[in-house]
Amino acid sequence: MDRERLTRSLDRLVDATVLERLAISLAALAVAVVVGGVIVFLSGAVATCRDPALVLGGTAMCYDPIEVYLTLADGAFGSATNLGLTLQETTLLLFTGLSVAVAFRAGLFNIGTQGQMVLGGLASALAVLWVAPVLPASGLGALVAIPVAVLVGAIVGGLYGALPGAMKAYADAHEVITTIMLNFVAMGVAFYLVRNHLGDPTTDAVQTPSVPEFVRLSPTISGTRFSVVALGFGLVTAVLVYLLYERTVLGYDLRTSGLAPEAAEYGGVNAERNIVTSMTLSGALGGVAGAMYVLMILYRWQTSMPPLGFDGIAVSILAANNPLGVIPAALLFGAMKGGAIQIDFALGVPPELVEVLRGLIILFVAMPEFFRMLGTRAGYGSEEGAVATDGGSEGGGRDG
Amino acid sequence: MTGFIAGLLDATVRAATVFILAGLGEVISERAGVLNLGVEGMMLVGALGGFATTVVTGNYWLGFLVGTGLGVLLALIHAFLCITLKSNQVISGVMLTLLGAGLTTFFGQSWVENSISGFPQMSIPVLVEIPIIGPAFFQSTATDFLAILLIPVSWYFLFRTNLGLETISVGEDPEMADTMGVNVFRRRYLAVLVGGAFAGAAGAHLSLSFSQLWVPGMTAGRGWIAVALVIFAQWRPSRVFVGAYLFGLLDAFQLRSQSLELTLGAGAPLADLLNPVLNFLFHPTIMATYPYLATIAVLSYTVARTKTDQLAVPSALLQSYSRETE
Numbered sequence: 001m002d003r004e005r006l007t008r009s010l011d012r013l014v015d016a017t018v019l020e021r022l023a024i025s026l027a028a029l030a031v032a033v034v035v036g037g038v039i040v041f042l043s044g045a046v047a048t049c050r051d052p053a054l055v056l057g058g059t060a061m062c063y064d065p066i067e068v069y070l071t072l073a074d075g076a077f078g079s080a081t082n083l084g085l086t087l088q089e090t091t092l093l094l095f096t097g098l099s100v101a102v103a104f105r106a107g108l109f110n111i112g113t114q115g116q117m118v119l120g121g122l123a124s125a126l127a128v129l130w131v132a133p134v135l136p137a138s139g140l141g142a143l144v145a146i147p148v149a150v151l152v153g154a155i156v157g158g159l160y161g162a163l164p165g166a167m168k169a170y171a172d173a174h175e176v177i178t179t180i181m182l183n184f185v186a187m188g189v190a191f192y193l194v195r196n197h198l199g200d201p202t203t204d205a206v207q208t209p210s211v212p213e214f215v216r217l218s219p220t221i222s223g224t225r226f227s228v229v230a231l232g233f234g235l236v237t238a239v240l241v242y243l244l245y246e247r248t249v250l251g252y253d254l255r256t257s258g259l260a261p262e263a264a265e266y267g268g269v270n271a272e273r274n275i276v277t278s279m280t281l282s283g284a285l286g287g288v289a290g291a292m293y294v295l296m297i298l299y300r301w302q303t304s305m306p307p308l309g310f311d312g313i314a315v316s317i318l319a320a321n322n323p324l325g326v327i328p329a330a331l332l333f334g335a336m337k338g339g340a341i342q343i344d345f346a347l348g349v350p351p352e353l354v355e356v357l358r359g360l361i362i363l364f365v366a367m368p369e370f371f372r373m374l375g376t377r378a379g380y381g382s383e384e385g386a387v388a389t390d391g392g393s394e395g396g397g398r399d400g
Numbered sequence: 401m402t403g404f405i406a407g408l409l410d411a412t413v414r415a416a417t418v419f420i421l422a423g424l425g426e427v428i429s430e431r432a433g434v435l436n437l438g439v440e441g442m443m444l445v446g447a448l449g450g451f452a453t454t455v456v457t458g459n460y461w462l463g464f465l466v467g468t469g470l471g472v473l474l475a476l477i478h479a480f481l482c483i484t485l486k487s488n489q490v491i492s493g494v495m496l497t498l499l500g501a502g503l504t505t506f507f508g509q510s511w512v513e514n515s516i517s518g519f520p521q522m523s524i525p526v527l528v529e530i531p532i533i534g535p536a537f538f539q540s541t542a543t544d545f546l547a548i549l550l551i552p553v554s555w556y557f558l559f560r561t562n563l564g565l566e567t568i569s570v571g572e573d574p575e576m577a578d579t580m581g582v583n584v585f586r587r588r589y590l591a592v593l594v595g596g597a598f599a600g601a602a603g604a605h606l607s608l609s610f611s612q613l614w615v616p617g618m619t620a621g622r623g624w625i626a627v628a629l630v631i632f633a634q635w636r637p638s639r640v641f642v643g644a645y646l647f648g649l650l651d652a653f654q655l656r657s658q659s660l661e662l663t664l665g666a667g668a669p670l671a672d673l674l675n676p677v678l679n680f681l682f683h684p685t686i687m688a689t690y691p692y693l694a695t696i697a698v699l700s701y702t703v704a705r706t707k708t709d710q711l712a713v714p715s716a717l718l719q720s721y722s723r724e725t726e
Contacts, residue, residue, distance in 0.1 A: 043507065109490055171700040174631075176437060176490060178699065180624045181692040188689035195685070310498065317491065352506035359499030366491045367481050 075342020084224030090334030096312025106258030112179025114309025115186030120157030120287020153291030161283015416648030425598025432591030437493025440623025441500020446603030471600015
């Protein structure tokens with residue numbers, strides 16, 4: 001595909017000011033909540049229940065949207081256990097969200113975070129199982145084993161991200177398609193390896209043996225798998241990524257190489273290599289997410305990992321691809337995941353509702369012009385101003 | 401062996417339909433300058449909508465129609481976002497795929513256990529008697545025949561009708577087209593909606609005709625393969641046909657490979673060395689990844705081989721259009 005055109009359309013997104021993006025994200029959130037509420041209410045018509053929230057002309061409407069949202073919030077933050085569940089999800093989403101954001105900053109759409117996470121997690125579990133027997137089963141052993149696990153996860157995830165990066169840079173194969181395809185390949189290969197060669201021989205499940213006790217990130221809140229160490233690591237990573245992209249020359253080069261390769265080359269930067277670097281970095285963060293999943297949540301690698309990589313896309317888009325914005329966005333989606341269990345348990349609303357909400361949020365974030373239009377109609381700002389905040393590229397769609 | 405080949409050919413033809421339908425829709429949409437990465441989501445919505453309708457009414461044609469219509473509905477969102485609001489086409493498409501996957505998992509859980517009797521096999525008399533290719537090509541379901549019929553229809557529409565040529569013109573040079581009096585917005589909307597209809601139909605075919613069941617996520621990346629297929633096909637309906645059979649063959653080969661024992665005998669030379677390799681390559685799990693690997697290979701090869709100026713990519717793809725005079 002033509003890079004220049006993609007660049008122009010991406011420019012529109014990147015150039016919007018931080019405040020404006022924040023306003024758009026919040027507005028999108030509000031609209032998504034309302035539309036999601038309507039969907040919940042309507043879906044109550046086909047569900048069966050004993051005491052409906054409302055009876056409309058003979059049709060029993062099972063769900064009260066406000067009650068659903070309150071239960072969702074209660075499920076996310078209502079007790080120490082619920083908070084722990086929310087935060088453990090938040091921690092993982094921090095890494096996958098950063099993974100997507102890093103690529104996006106360079107104008108690359110990495111949908112392959114899922115695959116990079118699957119392979120990174122597997123490699124990390126295998127590394128721990130391999131290195132643990134020679135280490136003392138103590139805090140000292142953990143100090144060696146955990147960094148090794150994270151590093152191996154990052155390397156394998158990074159290499160698997162570099163692959164579509166190289167194909168993009170040197171063969172101009174669109175990264176959206178290649179990364180999606182590589183997700184399927186990663187899952188197939190990991191399944192085969194664990195099923196046939198590396199799996200736990202004592203069980204039929206497709207999984208590795210569990211890692212020794214001392215390597216696990218011990219839960220901070222009992223009854224959950226939330227580790228404050230992992231969360232702290234995630235927050236530090238977010239700040240480091242932010243500093244890399246906003247305050248260093250390398251970060252600047254990475255951004256321009258993806259967004260405007262010709263301009264970057266003109267400035268003496270090797271754009272191809274930087275595209276590969278961006279994707280490697282993105283993949284490495286995905287791999288770390290996999291390592292965290294192994295060390296903090298499951299204590300082993302198992303097939304059919306949750307779609308954290310895809311959730312990372314939603315996190316990154318809601319955060320306007322800002323590494324610091326990823327933090328609140330990850331918390332929001334983490335809370336939705338934590339609360340989903342509760343709405344299923346207490347109200348019988350399918351927990352997949354959260355996936356619908358996630359889709360709706362991105363839907364509305366993806367339509368900034370819509371909110372600008374609404375803003376203009378409501379009398380805020382002038383028509384001209386609304387166009388100018390668009391990065392001034394309004395005329396860009398014309399020339400060939 | 402003849403039995404195996406005949407079976408493989410039959411399975412290929414059946415597996416190719418979904419790629420033909422989704423691929424043709426994508427060609428039409430991209431020809432007008434709008435990339436649609438929401439195909440996968442539209443297919444899922446079409447598959448569930450078609451399936452649920454068929455379960456309730458027992459009428460699979462009605463189900464097919466509903467599935468197609470839901471594809472159009474999702475495409476309407478894409479058109480509104482990309483054409484009217486000038487949003488980023490890549491983000492809008494990916495978002496629609498995620499939304500479609502979310503919606504169909506949310507609403508689709510309860511339909512999983514249902515069974516339907518979908519499109520029955522039909523055969524064209526006389527022609528079906530031809531050995532090997534007869535049963536493959538002339539004994540299929542109505543939607544298989546429909547897909548093959550739509551190839552020349554799409555070609556005729558795009559290259560032989562005014563409407564089709566106008567559609568291509570807004571994908572190549574919307575400014576010029578506008579000057580010539582073509583309504584750019586209307587042509588683009590039409591193309592995106594038609595593309596959505598094709599994607600919805602592909603999904604409905606999958607649940608009503610190909611597998612006759614519904615499982616969340618059953619499209620398994622076929623929508624994405626269709627997008628890549630369009631690049632391979634150089635935005636031409638006739639080459640979509642070739643590509644669809646290529647990927648159909650890989651799909652079919654994987655399904656049929658369970659019955660295949662491809663190892664050397666114990667005494668054969670190099671048996672110890674080659675058998676583990678053969679076991680790996682022909683393991684069903686590994687074979688299931690071949691269509692995805694092939695997509696990557698084909699994509700890289702097509703783009704790398706053809707210089708960018710020779711690549712038939714519509715010039716205004718990914719560009720939103722706004723009129724100069726307000």
